[in-house]
Amino acid sequence: MAKTYIFGHKNPDTDAISSAIIMADFEQQTGNTEATAYRLGEVGPETQYALDHFNVTAPALLNDDLSDQKVILVDHNEFQQSADSINGATIHHVVDHHRISNFETAAPLYYRSEPVGCTATILYKMYQERGFEIKPEIAGLMVSAIISDSLLFKSPTCTEEDVKAAEALKSIAGVDLETYGLEMLKAGASTKEKSATDILTMDAKSFNMGDYVTRIAQVNTVDIDEVFARQEELEKEMLEVSANEKYDLFVLVVTDIINSDSKILVVGAEKDKVGVAFDVELDNNTAFLPGVVSRKKQVVPQITDALN
Numbered sequence: 001m002a003k004t005y006i007f008g009h010k011n012p013d014t015d016a017i018s019s020a021i022i023m024a025d026f027e028q029q030t031g032n033t034e035a036t037a038y039r040l041g042e043v044g045p046e047t048q049y050a051l052d053h054f055n056v057t058a059p060a061l062l063n064d065d066l067s068d069q070k071v072i073l074v075d076h077n078e079f080q081q082s083a084d085s086i087n088g089a090t091i092h093h094v095v096d097h098h099r100i101s102n103f104e105t106a107a108p109l110y111y112r113s114e115p116v117g118c119t120a121t122i123l124y125k126m127y128q129e130r131g132f133e134i135k136p137e138i139a140g141l142m143v144s145a146i147i148s149d150s151l152l153f154k155s156p157t158c159t160e161e162d163v164k165a166a167e168a169l170k171s172i173a174g175v176d177l178e179t180y181g182l183e184m185l186k187a188g189a190s191t192k193e194k195s196a197t198d199i200l201t202m203d204a205k206s207f208n209m210g211d212y213v214t215r216i217a218q219v220n221t222v223d224i225d226e227v228f229a230r231q232e233e234l235e236k237e238m239l240e241v242s243a244n245e246k247y248d249l250f251v252l253v254v255t256d257i258i259n260s261d262s263k264i265l266v267v268g269a270e271k272d273k274v275g276v277a278f279d280v281e282l283d284n285n286t287a288f289l290p291g292v293v294s295r296k297k298q299v300v301p302q303i304t305d306a307l308n
């Protein structure tokens, strides 16, 4: 049997890493013994906390050329967020909860997309539908991914189904959702020891928006001011990266996970459009966005609209 490569997006978050591991386990249970999870980038401290807690090893970093290889994409579909050699791969299956964009295949495929808060929630439903066993560590990774993507159920992307899945999984995983969830989020939220590069790359995605390419990085924190104390250094790097990578716009979203607000930092020729997107005047390239925590629901569509 040929190998099946399973991976989430670049700059992987907890859902991207966990869902790859979960999907590999799911495939194994269908009899696909060659299903193997990979990652497209470094494991962040939040994800590492979850992996350690449930005694799971991180997937290997993907280095292989995927030309003519069988792949399964989880937690993404846009090719610019995927493996560099994705164009030559045979996409067998996608399980995702994002907008569908810049996605085309030569062959038919399975494609499961649901507008829920987390890919792991969809995977949980797939296990239920097939009557597959959910091992404690798989339940733990599902819970971790749901808590991460939903910011402990506070994000507007969080749905009833995400809450139901987490509630059903917590006893299998052996965790209290609030206690474990806050510890896990905090493990990923310290920005003190992170370099400007870390902050700008750990959870960054590129989006084609009309004629523009927008880079949107997000960092969780328990202290917004701690990040903005380094505004000058961050801006300088954002401008440099934008020049090198040809981004028209670079937005850093700094999200306070305790109070569920964000403050953004914006650079680029089209930066005033970001003010328009949120109906605010940028003050020294920044704006405070009360109640904004979700890049996918509260940032990307708004900026896309403003740029179109």
Ligand code: MN
Pocket: 009, 013, 015, 016, 075
């Ligand atoms: Mn993700």
Ligand code: MN
Pocket: 015, 016, 075, 097, 117, 118, 119, 149
């Ligand atoms: Mn996700």
